Amino acid sequence: MRVWSVANQKGGVGKTTTTVALGCLLAQQGKRVLMLDLDPQASLGSYFGHSPESTSHSSFDWFAPPGKLDPAQLDASIHDTDASGLSLVPGNTALATMERNAVSQEGMGLAVSRALTCLWDRFDHVLIDSPPTLGVLLVNALAASEQVIVPVQTEFLAIKGVERMLNTLQMINRSRRHPLPYLLVPTLFDRRTQAGVSSFRHMRKTWPEHVWNSAIPVDTRLRDASAKGVTPLALDPDSRGIQAYGSLLKTLLKTTSEAPLVATGAVVHG
Ligand code: ADP
Ligand code: MG
Numbered sequence: 481m482r483v484w485s486v487a488n489q490k491g492g493v494g495k496t497t498t499t500v501a502l503g504c505l506l507a508q509q510g511k512r513v514l515m516l517d518l519d520p521q522a523s524l525g526s527y528f529g530h531s532p533e534s535t536s537h538s539s540f541d542w543f544a545p546p547g548k549l550d551p552a553q554l555d556a557s558i559h560d561t562d563a564s565g566l567s568l569v570p571g572n573t574a575l576a577t578m579e580r581n582a583v584s585q586e587g588m589g590l591a592v593s594r595a596l597t598c599l600w601d602r603f604d605h606v607l608i609d610s611p612p613t614l615g616v617l618l619v620n621a622l623a624a625s626e627q628v629i630v631p632v633q634t635e636f637l638a639i640k641g642v643e644r645m646l647n648t649l650q651m652i653n654r655s656r657r658h659p660l661p662y663l664l665v666p667t668l669f670d671r672r673t674q675a676g677v678s679s680f681r682h683m684r685k686t687w688p689e690h691v692w693n694s695a696i697p698v699d700t701r702l703r704d705a706s707a708k709g710v711t712p713l714a715l716d717p718d719s720r721g722i723q724a725y726g727s728l729l730k731t732l733l734k735t736t737s738e739a740p741l742v743a744t745g746a747v748v749h750g
Contacts, residue, residue: 481596481600481605482604482606482626482627483596483605483606483624483625484502484625484626484627484629485607485610485621485625486628486629486630486631487608487610487621488630488631489645489648490612490633490640490644491521491612493631493632493633493638494631494668495609495610495631496519496523496706497667497702498665499515499609500515500705500711500712501702501713501722501725502725502728502732503711504563504711504712504713504714505713505722505726506604506729507563507565507566508565508713510565511604511605512567512602512603513603513604514558514567514599514602514603514607515566515567515568515569515606515608515609516539516607516608517538517570517609518608518609518610518611518617518618518620519571519575519610519611519617520571520572520574520576520579520611520617522538522570522571522572522573522575524568525572526570527706527709528568528570528709530559530570531572532570532572533572534572537557537559538557538570538571538574538575539571541554541557542569542592543578543591544595545587545588545591546587546590549591554599561711566711567603571609578616579611579615579617589620589623590620592608592620592624593624608624608625610622614648618648619652622649622660623652626660627660627662627663627735628661628662629662629665629732630642631667632664632665632666632683633668634667634670634675634680634683634695635679636679638679639682639683642683642687649662663692663731663732663735664691665696665728666683666692666695668696668698669695669696669698670697671697680695692728692731694728695724696721696724696725697724699719699720701715701716701720702719702721702722712725
């Protein structure tokens with residue numbers, strides 16, 4: 481089972497869209513995919529029609545102290561979607577209270593990792609949509625992952641968010657044996673605007689070995705899909721956005737199956 485998280489300590493950069501796009505593309509390839517919503521805003525769950533206020537059968541149920549996870553509850557938190565092979569654990573607003581209360585509880589940073597070990601034979605791939613704030617939820621997402629995808633909106637203010645995220649990754653790495661690989665993914669890219677082009681160039685220059693060599697374009701089909709609550713693949717498999725996510729997926733699968741090039745703090749030559 482491969483676990484990737486989609487994270488950036490900034491909202492509106494395309495985290496949820498990236499999770500859905502990669503999730504449906506992997507499912508289309510015949511993989512058994514689980515998308516896990518760890519954001520208290522619960523946009524991923526809402527995307528698929530789950531109420532952010534419903535407090536049962538959500539990712540909230542995953543946060544049990546060591547040895548206390550109820551398998552039936554874990555099972556009930558996993559919902560099918562209309563796409564074959566694509567499952568979902570919705571989030572809910574109660575996650576915000578968990579964020580405040582769980583910090584003091586022993587072993588809660590690894591609650592998601594523990595729950596995932598119960599599911600290793602049910603899914604090939606897990607994608608975690610993370611919250612934009614640093615706390616126990618984001619720590620759980622990163623601790624459970626083998627790779628992090630960091631969507632970065634191609635505009636000037638986005639750079640600060642990246643720096644915060646990189647500091648967080650460094651902090652996480654202190655308690656890991658190997659640094660957590662990450663890939664910065666330029667999103668909402670509009671090649672016709674000066675701001676888009678120059679922030680894309682700036683990113684490539686600032687983090688040359690960590691930025692994906694392409695970008696996800698602004699594509700209204702992606703927005704339309706989320707408004708309609710259908711996967712972008714079901715709406716329009718040939719859209720520019722979904723094509724770009726397809727090539728991103730190829731890069732991600734390559735970096736994890738070969739040597740992980742994009743590791744925090746690693747110097748990559750050539
Ligand atoms: P986050 O999860 O980081 O808050 P979202 O994925 O929810 O960000 O994206 C924010 C908004 O931008 C949503 O309305 C979404 O539909 C839209 N969006 C995301 N990516 C694109 C894109 N490439 N082209 C057009 N709209 C996009
Ligand atoms: Mg989101």
